[in-house]
Amino acid sequence: MRKFGLLLFISSTIACSQPEHKLVELIDQNVEFEKYASSFVDHLWKTFPSWATGEGMHAYDSVLTIYNTAKRAEVRAFIDSNTARLENVNLNGLSSLNQIDYYLIRDYLLKEKFYLDEMKGGQWNPAQYNLGGQFFAVLSYQGHSLEKRLTALNHKLDRVPDYYAFAKKNITKPTLVHTNLAIAQIGGSVSIFDRSIRDSVAKSELTNEIKGEINGKLDAALTAITDYTKWLSDELKPQVEVGERSRDFRLGDSLYDQKFKYNMGSSFSAREIYQKAIERKQELHKKMYEVTARLWPKYFGQTTVPKYKEEAILRMIDTLSYVHAHRDSFITTIRAQIPELVHFINQKELLTLDPDKPLTVRATPEYMRGVAGASISAPGPYDANAETYYNVTPLDHYSEKEVESYLREYNQYLLQILNIHEAIPGHYTQLVYSNKSPSLIKSILGNGAMIEGWAVYTELMMLENGYGNNADELWLMYYKWNLRTVCNTILDYSVHVLGMNEVEAITLLTKQAFQQEAEARGKWNRVQLTSVQLCSYYTGFYEIVNLREEMKRRKGERFDLKEFHEEFLSYGSAPVKYISMLMLE
Helix, strand or coil: HHHHHHHHHHHHHHCCCHHHHHHHHHHHHHHHHHHHHHHHHHHHHHHHHHHHHHHHCCCCCCCCCCCHHHHHHHHHHHHHHHHHHHHCCCCHHCCCCCHHHHHHHHHHHHHHHHHHHHHCHCCCCHHHCCCCCHHHHCCCCCCHHHHHHHHHHHHHCCCCCHHHHHHHHCCCCCCCCHHHHHHHHHHHHHHHHHHHHHHHHHHHHCCHHHHHHHHHHHHHHHHHHHHHHHHHHHHHHHHHHCCCCCCCCCHHHHHHHHHHHHHHHHCCCHHHHHHHHHHHHHHHHHHHHHHHHHHHHHHHHHCCCCCCCHHHHHHHHHHCCCCCCCHHHHHHHHHHHHHHHHHHHHHHHHCCCCCCEEEEEECHHHHHHHCCCCEEEEHHHHCCCCEEEEEECCCCCCHHHHHHHHHHCHHHHHHHHHHHHHHHCCCHHHHHHHHCCCCCCHHHHHHHHHHHHHHHHHHHHHHCCCCCHHCHHHHHHHHHHHHHHHHHHHHHHHHEEEEEEEHHHHHHHHHCCCCCHHHHHHHHHHHHCCCCHHHHHHHHHHHHHHHHHHHHHHHHHHHHHHHHHHHHHHCCCCCCHHHHHHCCC
């Protein structure tokens, strides 16, 4: 609807001032480009079948890709052929929406080439060879009968032994942290094969012969997985620990800058965003002290406020943090808060929510644990009506000391901010809108900074509109949470580019970001396992707030917040810089 309306507007405008053949030429170029974009998507799924499954496109569920020499050559040919095709497109002849799709395809191809030629993650990250999620995505798809799903898995299982044999050959210089993650996560994926799939086989109406065939392949797959994790722990890890065949987890300046450029799709460089984050940290410290000074008499009576601002802020945060959920009711508490968020958004008319799109709060599956405590698993645009999962890692593996530290970090105030971010109106809501985008390209080539930035933006937006009755306690914890986002960027850049060590990182997070020890340790683990992604939160947030303020300036009294939100989300998960081009046009 949006694309068609814009095209009519462009066409009618041009028709008033241009010859008829120019109008026909413009329409033809858009039609041709849209045909190409459709063929690009078809080619994309054929080249990356597991990605297709993740997006809800299940034509390639039976295929398991092994990234050997032949496959890498196929990927390179995919990049080269599509790059050549884009060079023949007259960009000026496309509508604005199609120009954005052009940029998204172009940027994706450049990123894929960078990963193929420069990053080479398959050589140093053993955790990349985790098949749990890929197989579970096929098994859990409700659009196919159980028998059809199991038939696809039957074919997919054929290559599992070869898959792990290749992994052992391809891993040359792994990092220790990724080796440890692989041992934990891939060991956790065993239940997918040994219980989930096997139990489904038993319940199915397949013939006994086919059931026996699948169970035999499951045995072979489990042997391959067990052998791989044993090889990692008994043979590879000891060599990595003594430095015989290992690499540093840090990317370094050059790789980091390139990865930031291709992953963020930002108008700013990594260094510029780092500097903006430093400035924001100072601003937040000022705001936090102002709130602390207002709250001080309520919690400390006539006690003198500490001389050092950071000490005063930390004492206030520590005091407020003692109010938190019990470890056994942590997930239940999160589940109970979701309807409250829905009610507030509807009452304030901030955004249109779709009541027919289910959100399920669940314990994080074992094969996904080890990186983040909370996350969203959303269906792709092909399976938009499937359930979205809000994954929350259970606290049963923590000691009493660790769990108290964790729960104080996610106290009753911060837990509300977390739910806004991860669920409503954050990730869950944005991804529902993304799946409705008229452009498939804008959904499947989603930009992480836009996705994370939107979730961070909604935290501020909800409080600006009165969520929590403007309580100073909630505002203080919001500032702390936003400071966490800011310090994610500072931490990531400092560690991977500037060489920050563990002691310095923990000091930054506990003393300047006021985080609990357990949270800081978890973030240190995460910054070793990931790179650039931690910058996406602040990068996207900064660009979205800038866009909103510019729209307010231009529209004045005509500015409508709900209209802004819904138009912004209507463009799928495109980078903010491209959405800004459309909205400011």
